[in-house]
Amino acid sequence: GNSVTQMEGPVTLSEEAFLTINCTYTATGYPSLFWYVQYPGEGLQLLLKATKADDKGSNKGFEATYRKETTSFHLEKGSVQVSDSAVYFCALWKGSASKIIFGSGTRLSIRP
Amino acid sequence: NAGVMQNPRHLVRRRGQEARLRCSPMKGHSHVYWYRQLPEEGLKFMVYLQKENIIDESGMPKERFSAEFPKEGPSILRIQQVVRGDSAAYFCASSPQTPVTLNTGELFFGEGSRLTVL
Numbered sequence A: 001g002n003s004v005t006q007m008e009g010p011v012t013l014s015e016e017a018f019l020t021i022n023c024t025y026t027a028t029g030y031p032s033l034f035w036y037v038q039y040p041g042e043g044l045q046l047l048l049k050a051t052k053a054d055d056k057g058s059n060k061g062f063e064a065t066y067r068k069e070t071t072s073f074h075l076e077k078g079s080v081q082v083s084d085s086a087v088y089f090c091a092l093w094k095g096s097a098s099k100i101i102f103g104s105g106t107r108l109s110i111r112p
Numbered sequence B: 001n002a003g004v005m006q007n008p009r010h011l012v013r014r015r016g017q018e019a020r021l022r023c024s025p026m027k028g029h030s031h032v033y034w035y036r037q038l039p040e041e042g043l044k045f046m047v048y049l050q051k052e053n054i055i056d057e058s059g060m061p062k063e064r065f066s067a068e069f070p071k072e073g074p075s076i077l078r079i080q081q082v083v084r085g086d087s088a089a090y091f092c093a094s095s096p097q098t099p100v101t102l103n104t105g106e107l108f109f110g111e112g113s114r115l116t117v118l
Helices: none
Strands: A003-006 A011-014 A019-021 A023-026 A032-038 A044-050 A056-059 A062-065 A075-077 A086-093 A106-111 B005-007 B010-013 B019-024 B031-037 B043-050 B053-056 B065-068 B075-079 B088-095 B113-117
Touching (some): A023 A032, A032 A056, A032 A062, B019 B088, B043 B065, B043 B075
Parallel strands (some): A011 A106
Antiparallel strands (some): A003 A023, A019 A075, A044 A056, A056 A062, B031 B043
C-alpha cells in the first residue's frame, strides 16, 4: 500500500544551521507530496507541496523537490531560526484515495 | 473567519466511559476528516465525512468508534467504552473540495482533542 517514511527525530540544530529532513514514499503512479508543519499548541498547516516529478515546492525559506527516481521529497532550509521549532510531517495524496497519508512526524528544535 | 474548532481540547475518561469529540469545520467547508495520533506515532486516517454521509471509514476501528456529520451542527467522533489504548490526540480537518478536486492538498486542521483514559 501507499506509505510515507520520514526521518526520526528529534532533530536539534543551532540557529542559522542548514536543515534537511528526509522523506521517502511508497506509492504506485504519481502521488502529490506535501510537507505540513505543526507549531507548539497548534494544528497542522500546509507548508509546501509538489504535484509532479521534478516540481519544487517552497515556502518561508523551506524547499522540497519531488524526486521520482529516488521516491523522495526531502525538506531543506538553508538557515534555520528559533521560530522554525515545530513538528514536520511529510504526506502524500494518491488522487483516487480520499485521504492524505502522513508520515510519523519529525520534531525540530532550534537552539539560539 | 474562524478556523476549524475542536472541543474539548483535553478530555479525561475512565475505562468504560464514553468520549465525544466535536469538530466544527471552517465556514463554507462541507468535508470533514478525522485523524488519530497515538503517542510517538504519525497521523492515522480514521474517517472522511460529508454532510450527512460517511464517505470513507476505512481507518475506523470496527467496534466502539463511530462518527457523524449531521446537516446542522458539528461533526462528532464518538468512542464508546473507552480503553487505555484509545488515549491519543484526535485531529479534525476540513476541506471545501471533494477528493477528486483536492488538487491543492490543503486540509485545514483544528488544534486537536487530547483524550486520556485512566
